[in-house]
Amino acid sequence: MAVQKTLEDWLSDALAAVPRVLEQSARTVIRVIDEDKSTHGIMAGLIHADPALTWHVLRRVEELRPDHIDEIELMPEQALSLLGLTQLRELISGLPKVAANDQSDTARLLRLQARRSHLAAYLCRSFAARRHGPNVNALYLAALLHGMGEWMLVELGHGELVAGMMESDDPDGLITERLGFGLDRWITNLSDRWRFPSLLRSEYPPSPSQYLARLGVQISNGLALAAQRGWPAKTLENLGATAGLYLHQDTDQVLADVRRLSVDEARSTLDVGHPPAAAALPSIGMSEVAASEPQPKPSPAAVVEEPQAEPAARAFTAPEMAPPVRKKTKLLLPNTAFYSLTMQGMERNARSGVGAVLEHVVEGLHRGLGLHRVAFAARTRNADVLGVRFVHAWEQPCALTGAHLPMSPPNLLTKLMERTQSIWVREDNRERILPTLPEVLRRVAGDEDFFLMTLILNNRPIGLFYADRYHGHLPLDQQSYDGFRRLCTEVLKTLEKVSAKAIAGGAAKP
CATH class of the missing domain: 1.10.3210.10 (Hypothetical protein af1432)
Structure with missing residues (x-):
């Protein structure tokens, strides 16, 4: 045996x-x-x-x-x-x-x-x-x-x-x-x-x-x-x-x-x-x-x-529930460990100046929250223009790279830059909000949901963050929005340790 x-x-x-x-x-x-x-x-x-x-x-x-x-x-x-x-x-x-x-x-x-x-x-x-x-x-x-x-x-x-x-x-x-x-x-x-x-x-x-x-x-x-x-x-x-x-x-x-x-x-x-x-x-x-x-x-x-006698599961009997086909879709999933490392490393990057902090956070939002396109647009010497300085995106080249966002004539960006605040543009408010944004931002966003958050330090406008999941399988959700706002808010705390002179010197040129 x-x-x-x-x-x-x-x-x-x-x-x-x-x-x-x-x-x-x-x-x-x-x-x-x-x-x-x-x-x-x-x-x-x-x-x-x-x-x-x-x-x-x-x-x-x-x-x-x-x-x-x-x-x-x-x-x-x-x-x-x-x-x-x-x-x-x-x-x-x-x-x-x-x-x-x-x-x-x-x-x-x-x-x-x-x-x-x-x-x-x-x-x-x-x-x-x-x-x-x-x-x-x-x-x-x-x-x-x-x-x-x-x-x-x-x-x-x-x-x-x-x-x-x-x-x-x-x-x-x-x-x-x-x-x-x-x-x-x-x-x-x-x-x-x-x-x-x-x-x-x-x-x-x-x-x-x-x-x-x-x-x-x-x-x-x-x-x-x-x-x-x-x-x-x-x-x-x-x-x-x-x-x-x-x-x-x-x-x-x-x-x-x-x-x-x-x-x-x-x-x-x-x-x-x-x-x-x-x-x-x-x-x-x-x-x-x-x-x-x-x-x-x-x-x-x-x-x-496969057994034929057993009926199909109820949840799989409605073909109309199938999602629409989206070409060139890619998936970038959240990496909470990277998000945490971004939070921890912000003060360390502050020693290298404002630019290092902002670029560090843009990458953290991109990789830590799984946001496909993230950019920071800084206030330029021309007070009526925001210039995109830092971009992290899944697809290259990214339409946000080098973009300039006008605030004149007055639009929603002008209003947002009055204080630190955020907005989530999505299906239930898109028709109302999109017409109030600059044409370049409307073209970049298309029909996608996106986040915006402005940074105002000591009553001085610094710039704004933009983030979306362009052509992503995972829709933007409340957890992503909360994580986005939390990380952007931490930037302000860190920037308080950077001199006003460094902030002015780090502004983007139009």
Whole structure:
């Protein structure tokens, strides 16, 4: 009688294995490196389309700079800065790959896993942003790499088990029955030995925040699996109720948001070379993708047919709820850790003058709150003009760069510059407010919501901040507005420590 392998035996096998990456993902990243047309942020997005590729990059960083791994989980783009594009290219070129034309059951399972992991990470990041938690990027990586548990089981020759988990209502129970340990224990022990992701490690300090972080990862992976299975109603109701408690939202609203986010995720990854994770895309508002990238015919050994008798979940029966298509949409999510660092570093930057403080805050608003375009327009020597001095934007060139905002003839900016105050231009006030703003600002904002806040120090106008989420998936919300006003208000406290002479000398020239 064969002796059942222990968890330690499985872990030893997994640690000795080298997970393959998807050839299509590797090709895409190498091509972008060779074309030299990408930023670290865009490159990180391409790498994250493949959890195994993400794992290899983090593994290399952990080997080279083990003291930086937790910091990189908060700001993943730093991994690319530490590696450099040349070393990244060499790393990817030497990795074992799943050939793009490989139609074996194992290859199909890994492609399905890659798409599901990416969808889970996409959902988790959105949920974390709504909760305004401090570890949005770390949660994204944890949800993405959570799928490496199943990935390693496939690589160890147990694809049939993973295929069964993918179609089971109780995947954790199935793996426990077959292997003697649950999926969460498997992933936690793998994370302990890899030393990442930190949110999944058993030595991570136990706290309510840890519990909530892991809950968010588990909910997101469960919802991604349900989407891939064809939206089974019973599973969705259970997960939706849990997600509703997690997000403090109604279950139906959560499920409607999951449907919308699944469409967004599919649109954002049209170039990865294999179909999106979410099934039944025509019924959830994405027929153009379903038509252009049909699902490959599944192998009976790898994927069990979706049950047809179970009715679809109520929240997924209204095609008219699908969001309008927006071209060139990009997502920059809040990074609360960066926001906190901006607050802490403001006084330090004050030693270098007003300009250093303002530029520091503009970047903090951009990266800390996930605002796509942030600018500061300073009062110029021509008192009737504000000149944009500092800009941080996702897309370059930005229409705000070098712009001049006239305050003559008198307009709303003239009124706002009378005292420190803020305004949130949105759907319910846009028609009333936009005509009162300078034409250049109306053209820049278009039909997007945006924030404005003026800075007046000792009765002297300094300038104003502008921020929006141009073409962003996440709308501006009250939390973003509160964070915007808080950081701008802190600027005034800091500027009190800078001489009036320095303020005058730092004014922009028209």
